[in-house]
Amino acid sequence: MSNGVETPSGKLVGTVEAGVRAFRGIPFAKPPVGALRFAAPQPIDPWTGERDATGFGASGHQNPMLLPLPGMEVGPQSEDCLFANVWAPEGASGLPVMVWIHGGGFVIGSGSQEIYDGAPLATRGNVVVVSLNYRLGSFGFLHLNDLCPDLPGVADNAGMRDQVAGLEWVQKHIESFGGNPANVTIFGESAGGMSVGTLLGMPAAHGLFHKAIPQSGACHNFHTREAASKVAEIFLEALGIAPADAAKLRDVPAEKFVEAQNSTHLGLGTTLGLLPFQPVICPDSLPAPALGVVRAGEHAGVPILVGSTRDEWKLFGMMDPEVFKLDAAGMLAKLGDVLPEIGADTVMEVYGGEGRKPVDVFFAAQTDRIFRIPAIRLAESQHPHAPVFMYRCDWESPALGGMLGACHAIELPFVFGTHGKPGGDQFVGSGPEADTLAEQMMDAWTAFAHTGDPGWQPFDPDTRATMLFGKETALANDPAREERLAWEGLI
Numbered sequence: 001m002s003n004g005v006e007t008p009s010g011k012l013v014g015t016v017e018a019g020v021r022a023f024r025g026i027p028f029a030k031p032p033v034g035a036l037r038f039a040a041p042q043p044i045d046p047w048t049g050e051r052d053a054t055g056f057g058a059s060g061h062q063n064p065m066l067l068p069l070p071g072m073e074v075g076p077q078s079e080d081c082l083f084a085n086v087w088a089p090e091g092a093s094g095l096p097v098m099v100w101i102h103g104g105g106f107v108i109g110s111g112s113q114e115i116y117d118g119a120p121l122a123t124r125g126n127v128v129v130v131s132l133n134y135r136l137g138s139f140g141f142l143h144l145n146d147l148c149p150d151l152p153g154v155a156d157n158a159g160m161r162d163q164v165a166g167l168e169w170v171q172k173h174i175e176s177f178g179g180n181p182a183n184v185t186i187f188g189e190s191a192g193g194m195s196v197g198t199l200l201g202m203p204a205a206h207g208l209f210h211k212a213i214p215q216s217g218a219c220h221n222f223h224t225r226e227a228a229s230k231v232a233e234i235f236l237e238a239l240g241i242a243p244a245d246a247a248k249l250r251d252v253p254a255e256k257f258v259e260a261q262n263s264t265h266l267g268l269g270t271t272l273g274l275l276p277f278q279p280v281i282c283p284d285s286l287p288a289p290a291l292g293v294v295r296a297g298e299h300a301g302v303p304i305l306v307g308s309t310r311d312e313w314k315l316f317g318m319m320d321p322e323v324f325k326l327d328a329a330g331m332l333a334k335l336g337d338v339l340p341e342i343g344a345d346t347v348m349e350v351y352g353g354e355g356r357k358p359v360d361v362f363f364a365a366q367t368d369r370i371f372r373i374p375a376i377r378l379a380e381s382q383h384p385h386a387p388v389f390m391y392r393c394d395w396e397s398p399a400l401g402g403m404l405g406a407c408h409a410i411e412l413p414f415v416f417g418t419h420g421k422p423g424g425d426q427f428v429g430s431g432p433e434a435d436t437l438a439e440q441m442m443d444a445w446t447a448f449a450h451t452g453d454p455g456w457q458p459f460d461p462d463t464r465a466t467m468l469f470g471k472e473t474a475l476a477n478d479p480a481r482e483e484r485l486a487w488e489g490l491i
Contacts, residue, residue, distance in 0.1 A: 007176040010047040015054050016090065020119045023086045023177070024112070025057035028169035029162065031080035032135060037250050038144060040155035041082060041165040057083030059110035060136040061254045063262065066319050069409065070423030071115030074108070079139065079254050082162055084169060085111055087118035087129045092178025096185065096449040099170055099209070100131040101163060103190030103217070103409075106277050107137040107261065115424075120417030124439070125446025128179035130170055134162035134195075137261045138235055139254075141277035143228030147236070148246035156282040160198055167199075167208035185211040185449040189412060191275070193217020197378060198279045200299055201290025211452055213305045213445065215415070216312060216408060218374035219291035219381075220491065221278050228280040231264060238263035274370070295381040303452035304382050305445070306375045307391035307466070311405035313366035317359070318404070324359050331358035338369055341490050350486045364483070371408075372480075373487045379459045387452060388459040391444075392479060394470035395437055398429045411469070414441040433471050440473050 003021065004013045014023035029041035036042060058078035065072060089095070100116055102109040111131030118129030134140060140159025144151055155161060171181045186209045188196045194217035199205040201219065223231070233243075238260035241248050261277070268276050279286055293299070317323050326334065332344050339347065351361045372392075379388045393411040397404040404410075410428060413419035417438050419428050428434060444454035444467070456475050457465040464478040478484070 004050065005176050007173045008046070009044055009173065011050045012053040013050050017119060018123070019090050020122050021088050021090055021092075021177070022119065023053040024083075025055055026053055026084045026086065027057070027082060028084045028132070029082040029165045032082060032139070032158070032162075033079045034250065035153060037079065037139070038142065038151075038155065038158060039153045040158065040161050043165075044169075056085065056112035057081065057133070059112060060133060060139060061258050062104070062108040062136050063258055065108055067315065069115075070427050071413065071418060071421055072109075072113050074110045075112060081133045081135065082165070083111070083133050084166055085118070085131045086174075086177050087122040088177045088179065089122055089126060089128075092128055094180045095126060095128050095178055096183045096446075097128045097130060097170060097174050097179040097181070098185045098187060098446070098449050099167065100129065101134070101186060101188030101192040101195045102131065103188060103192040104136070105275055106141055106159065106191045106194075109136070109191070114421060115412055115418050116416055117418050117421070118416070121415070121442055121446065124417060124442050125449065127446050127449050128174060128177055130166075130174070130179075132163060132166035134166070135159045137277045138257045138264075141279065142235060143223070143225065143232050143280045143282075144246065144249075145282070146225055146229045147232045148243050151246040151249070155285070157279050157285040160195065160202065160279050161204070161285060163195055163199065164202060164204045164208065167205060171208060182210070183449070184209045185213060187213035187215065187445070188217065189215035190217055190408065191221075191278075194221040194278070197290050198222065198286065199290075201288065201293040202286055204285065206298070209302075211303050211305075211448060213448065214375070214378065215306075215411065216308045216371050218306065218378040219289065219294060220374040220377070221275060222286065222289060223278060223280045225280060225282060231268065231276045234267045235260050235264045238267070291377060291381055294378065294385075297385045299382065300385040302382075302385075303387045303389070303448070304378065305389045305391065305448050305454055306378050307393070308367070308371040308375050309393040309406045309408060309410050311363060311367060312371045312408045313363045314403065314405045315407035315409060316366075317363055318400070323362060326358045326362065328358050331362045334362060335365055338365060342486050346486050350483050368483055368487065369491070373484070373491045376484065377491060380461060383459060383461065389448070389454050389456065390459045390464070390466040391454075392466055392468050394468050395428065396470075397427055399427055406470070411441065414438040414469070415445055417442050437469060437471075437473065441469055
């Protein structure tokens with residue numbers, strides 16, 4: 001099989017590896033540099049001759065991960081970062097397409113991270129896998145329109161618009177790789193899952209995908225314009241630039257932007273939530289919160305597979321050693337922004353049973369508030385309009401003596417079948433049970449991409465069927481029901 005492909009934009013030369021054709025570092029938009037910094041992505045110009053697609057393109061500018069995980073290392077960084085990567089089985093024709101949107105709190109990550117190698121998933125599931133980069137942090141999610149109205153060419157939600165541009169590229173180009181543009185599934189985890197949820201609310205994304213898999217993220221992560229303007233105000237202060245001098249922003253070295261992001265995080269604390277840089281409600285790209293759009297039936301007929309891990313927040317707890325010293329009073333104080341919603345007595349009654357330590361109560365409440373309950377709300381909202389399927393990953397990490405439990409990101413190596421890559425066993429373990437879980441999750445995800453059905457009973461408000469993936473994968477009805485009921489009418 002040839003390692004070349006002719007696309008509407010020009011010819012690409014990639015690689016053929018174990019029956020999979022791989023094309024890396026494909027530009028899907030013009031470099032967003034110079035006058036295009038902060039602008040909406042612009043269509044890529046066609047090229048002549050052959051373009052080398054054997055190596056990944058640069059990732060967006062970012063800080064190092066605070067908690068590095070195997071396979072999550074990021075390579076060279078640049079503002080010129082709008083690249084796609086494609087993995088397709090040899091001889092592919094008309095196959096379902098799975099478009100991956102990476103996570104990282106909207107400030108870190110890349111579609112080229114080794115954990116997201118699309119070859120195992122493409123091979124086992126007989127699908128075409130695409131991963132996308134998008135602008136991160138202040139490059140992609142800085143709201144300047146209200147604070148700096150005289151700065152020309154600024155587009156809100158530039159990072160989200162990049163994702164839309166990537167999906168438009170898929171519609172135009174994916175047949176060249178053997179994919180079916182009429183059968184596209186978007187999937188992502190953490191900020192990638194939140195991106196999938198946000199795309200459900202973006203008019204420009206309507207019709208560009210046909211199924212959605214938000215993992216550990218849903219439709220709840222967005223700023224109001226007022227909150228986003230506050231982030232921009234603190235960011236400009238960190239750079240020492242007044243709003244009236246906003247034109248200078250296009251001359252600031254990219255590295256200074258990343259430094260200013262750190263100052264912005266510190267300056268805001270948690271006053272605007274956990275993610276200072278995230279999508280913003282604005283008239284021309286995200287007119288309304290995505291959950292309301294879903295609830296209104298705007299994506300009728302779009303199946304959704306949504307879920308979380310059992311112990312999401314334990315991963316983040318490792319970055320805050322003081323949390324392990326909490327007593328009951330300290331735990332309740334740390335959950336202060338939750339207590340007005342469900343109340344201290346409810347927290348202790350629902351989450352404090354069986355002699356749980358305060359730190360475990362904190363982790364469980366945060367896991368539900370930030371990940372599980374938003375996923376449930378999305379399932380409840382889409383259920384009247386299309387099939388919805390829920391899952392929970394219960395596989396426990398062996399790292400740190402088991403302290404991480406079934407933490408945030410634990411499912412990623414199993415979804416991609418990359419758990420056997422070097423260092424993977426440190427995070428997710430190894431052996432026949434791990435291999436079986438990877439097969440189960442890859443089969444479910446790709447079955448959903450093929451047919452809209454991962455292979456178990458759909459969600460409904462009565463049974464709330466949820467597939468629990470772990471050492472003993474099994475279907476359960478309404479798992480952790482008591483905790484779920486504590487949030488009824490909230491979030």
